Amino acid sequence: MKRSFFLLRIFLSLSILVYPLVSQAQSAGYKSPDQVVSWIKQLESKYPGLVTSYNIATSPGERPVQIIRIGEKTKTAKEANPSVFVGANLEGDRPLTTEGAIFLAETILSESAYFDSLNWYILPLGNPDAAAGFFQNPLFEDTRNDLPTNDDKDDQTDEDGVNDLNGDGWITKMRVRHPDGEWVVSEEDPRLMQKADSKKGEQGIYKVYTEGTDEDNDGKYNEDGPGGTNVGINFPQLFKHYTASGGNFPGSAPESYAVMKFVFEHPDIAMIVSFGSTNWCFTPPVGGRKGEADLNKIKLSERQARQFNLDHTKIYTLKELVDIIKAENPQMNVDEAMIAGYLGLGAALNPQPGDLLFYEKYAKAYKSFLKEQGVISERIGPDPAKDGSFELWGYFQVGVPVFSMDLWGIEKDTAEADPKSSAESDKALLAYADSKPGNKGFVEWEPFDHPSLGAVEIGGFVPYLATTPPYEWTDSLLQLQVPWILKLAKEFPDLHIYEIKTTSNGNGVYQLDIWIENRAFIPFPTDMGSRNRQPAPAVLSLEGEQVEFISGYDRTPIGRVAGKSRVKTTLIIHMEKPGKITLKLSSKTAGHDLKTINIGG
């Protein structure tokens, strides 16, 4: 029996007695920032030793930013488990994602199998200042923390924010007829507005504003509201300076700075999960950004070519260059990342082809997983990652596998609709809005006498409509999707000593061929991790009494093992007397292994 999201909604809405009449009901049930703090406290006292909380920062609005750690502390540093870092609601406008993180934590704690070989660091609320807005009246979707910011660079700070003119408890839109208007009413539905298409000969009729007055009388409306920086776009990958809410520079917000600091101080983090506005479990991260060097078409400058005795008119692939340069400089540690950096090939802007292989594999598996539970995954979106976002930073700069979930999407209006089209998403959103009784989804356009704009109409979609379902639905939504994260947590690289072959060359000289295997599909590290050289290598060490090394060393870094592959390391040792040697493979993120073998005798 097929069930769609739509039917699920009807089923649930029939089981709910009545929608509360006040608009604050939207937030009822969701945990406010204060309630998240309490929840963390309760969890810590309920599971002492297993759950530890860290206060990593204080927001400009004086709210704590907290991470909880789930994991036993009994293991020594050498045998410590790898970890998964889960960051939720960093933009502050996705209350469902905070509930998702809380649900995940409670699920993990219900089964020791989820935490005995893995630690979890969970940040349930990355932007508490913005999240507090969901619990305020009037309701306004705002991603900014409480940092006072002179957005319009005038003589006052935070002097002109939104206003609930019609007193309905929501900040919607105002439309007003104006000769400079660029908007027209949509042909699909008179409630929708769209930009006039001059190519079709359309002429604009309306100006559209966010609901509010011009409090500072400068001719601009709501251009300098309270706050602040959107923590969720304050990260360094594709960070854009001088945006409305991106912040001065990456990490200028104490919340994002603390997250970056925490992640790099915990090199045991093997995977990052984001609960936010993207869904890299459902669709792989998008590429298509221009400006990235094509590593298969490299042309050297004359100076560079002279340096390496190469031809500056020829086109090389990166691999060719590495092979040539390595051959000429056998004592140097030449690899692709080093040559790419030296030649100034620049930043990676798009997900690496090798990594897209695992993203696509898991997206396919996830869709099957959902189908098995009776869900047809026909939804609008999900959104691509924003410039400066947490998940882009995790993938490109930390260099570990990164997955994300937005935990809910609006169902497509028709089966053939393009999930990425904005017109389609408007239609779908309207259909969803109409399904909510009592005009709780769309406020009908009603005339209003505006103090400076004159005759306007106020109306539009209710805030948080597209991102935040009624709280009563969260249990089933989270039960459906969040367990997939627990499955993914078993998928990151897993290294073992596969086989050791010992060959005696006589006179106490032995050649050891050691194969290290990565049992997982995901490579160690990811292709991006190889490119940015960020993740720490695994180390193969050899211990034994009276062992002399003829070729190789007692510590061998293992920098790269592709998914479901093996790499071979060869060591040649000299042992006068037969004895035992121990080979240890240790990695903070990819597992440990130990094998003891007899040499000679």
Place this chain on the structure above:
Amino acid sequence: MKKSFILLFALGIIVSGSISAQDIGVPLRFDRYYDYDQLVEAIKALHREYPNLTSLDLVGYSDEKRAIYALTISNPNTGDHLSKPGVYVDGNIHGNEVQAGEVCLYLANRLLTSYGENDQITSLVDKNSFYIIPAVNVDGRYHFFKDANTSSSSRSIRRPKDDDKDGLFDEDPYDDLDGDGNICDMRKRDPNGTHRTDPFDSRLMVRVKPGEKGEWILLGREGIDNDGDGRINEDNEGYVDPNRNWGYNWKPNYIQRGAGYYPLSGTGLKAIANYLLERPNVIMVWAFHNAGGMFLRGPSTKAEGEFPSGDLKVYDYLGENSEMITPGYRYLLVWKDLYSTYGDFTGFTTNIIGSYGFVGELFQSQSETYALNKELKKPGERNRESGPDDTNHQRLKFNDHVAQGELYKSWTPFHHPLYGEIEIGGWTKMSSRLPHPFMLQDLVHRNASSVIFSAAQTPEIKMELMEKKKIGKDLYQIRIRLLNDNAIPTLTYQSLKNKSHRKDILKVSGASVDVVAGGELKDAHMNQAVYKEHKPQIQFIHMPGFGKVEYQFLIAGKGTIAVDYSSLKAKNQQLVIEL
């Protein structure tokens, strides 16, 4: 028992006395270098001696928890420090570039000791707020003096990094094998070697030509293979380049070597960034480094494109004068004349703080000459001779006869655990990138003079009433002229372009008036004004360098009006007019 206790106690006093403030008094001396502790003592001594003109600011702590101090020089009688144009000067962000600290100390010393005696200095201190951080990289400076180093090492901030990707951090640094306090070079006799002794100075070596027999192989810097991986000195302290760790246009390590894990991961740097962000009045920034003899301006990368021409005029004016103050130093552009850098301090101060900035690369080794008068090169000119008159040979003779051998360590035999019989020798730590102390005084004075020159050019705004005309009953036309006779505008043109900072505000108010219209007067004779659509009583303006702007207001009412000019980076002004 009692006797030995007294003896120990006395010894304790003597030992602690050697690092006390006793030898550091004001005026400071500049025939010497100051290690980290002595530098802190010097800053404190200046503050102690001039408590009314200075404040000692504890900016924050470094990664190894050393204190970073700034000295603010500001005359409280001319206004709160934030109300005046800010001139920020720092040095020694790279831990080995130590003489930058002395330049900053000298500047502070000069401003304070000459205050009240030298008119130029007095008016300069009255006009500006100086924020001076002599040592940014306090850990780097501390270790540069205390540990054995090359002239280039101890550059990084002390954040461990696995440079050689072996899973260990900073495990194979240089080693001072002969314990002389320097990290020099190692060489070994080898008839198949790549080098042979230079015919003109046996301390130097030249590459063998095809067919020639060698004498030496070069073994790199002094050290051993600490981690047993077959390489020597491959994972030194850091490497996080503190001048690539800033927040503007930051790129990760695989693109920009030394960038650190994320912007401002350096604890001390983060504190300094906050210090600057709390001082929005800063309009001029000087950061001192070594070496090469340059005054560098941005942009830092080619991709950013050139600065607006209005800013170029300011940079050219200040840069060219700096060249004339310090003959031999060249005024240059970072990405074009050196190389692109991401996440550097200049990019941060230009684009986030909104100030003009120079990087001063102090000292030119080609000033260590040894040539006859007729062959002597101009200051700063590169010596392109080869053979016995080239720079290397001249510098060695300079070392011998002008520095009495203090800059160069002669090759000395040593037994190396891996290489066997080798020789250690080369230029010492306190050479090559910094002057012998006898040349320090000249360096610090000239470079401080460049700072002083630019500090004299910070914006000073004068307001005057151009014209007051009654054009109706209780209706007046007022024309205000604002002048800036100095080179530096109140906001950089780059800030205007980026809309990154608030413009200056010109406000007209009065108890019984209504400002009917107001705007910039583009042409006074033609009466062409560009009126502001909303709130004419508040105008957002920009004062150019060496220039003026004129504003026109139509005011209805009577009585007194106040015209208030307020700026982030220049002193506020007020004009009171009777209608």
